[in-house]
Amino acid sequence: MSPDHEHEHDTAHYLCIGCPLGCRLEVDAVDGEVVEVRGNSCKRGKEFAVQEYTDPRRFVTTTVRVEAGRWPRLPVKTAASVPKDRVADVARALHELTVAAPVAMGDVVLADVLGTGVDVVATRDLPRAA
Numbered sequence: 001m002s003p004d005h006e007h008e009h010d011t012a013h014y015l016c017i018g019c020p021l022g023c024r025l026e027v028d029a030v031d032g033e034v035v036e037v038r039g040n041s042c043k044r045g046k047e048f049a050v051q052e053y054t055d056p057r058r059f060v061t062t063t064v065r066v067e068a069g070r071w072p073r074l075p076v077k078t079a080a081s082v083p084k085d086r087v088a089d090v091a092r093a094l095h096e097l098t099v100a101a102p103v104a105m106g107d108v109v110l111a112d113v114l115g116t117g118v119d120v121v122a123t124r125d126l127p128r129a130a
């Protein structure tokens with residue numbers, strides 16, 4: 001086969017986080033499209049590799065400042081994963097956020113964070129200061 005100069009070939013490596021086996025995944029892509037995944041022991045690994053190559057996403061877990069609460073900070077997380085390249089911006093937005101007690105676990109503390117379509121929710125109850 002003659003070398004293909006017109007298309008952009010790429011190979012990327014990931015550690016699958018789908019289960020404790022931690023398979024080492026190798027992805028071949030042409031023009032940004034995944035053409036082959038190797039190293040996966042199951043279907044989930046292939047899906048993870050394609051997702052990771054085409055649209056990597058991460059959950060953000062942190063704490064935010066609380067006013068009039070029993071504790072000064074509230075643990076929060078994104079209700080779904082956000083694009084990996086927005087993680088630092090989301091963390092910064094949450095760093096600047098202050099919420100008022102009381103808060104119940106699951107309450108949305110910041111809706112549609114930075115237009116990602118993902119809400120940030122409280123991961124515990126936080127009562128008002130006694």
Ligand code: SF4
Nearest residue numbers: 016018019022023045
């Ligand atoms: S490819 Fe399958 S078996 Fe391997 S780590 Fe991922 S989920 Fe586990």
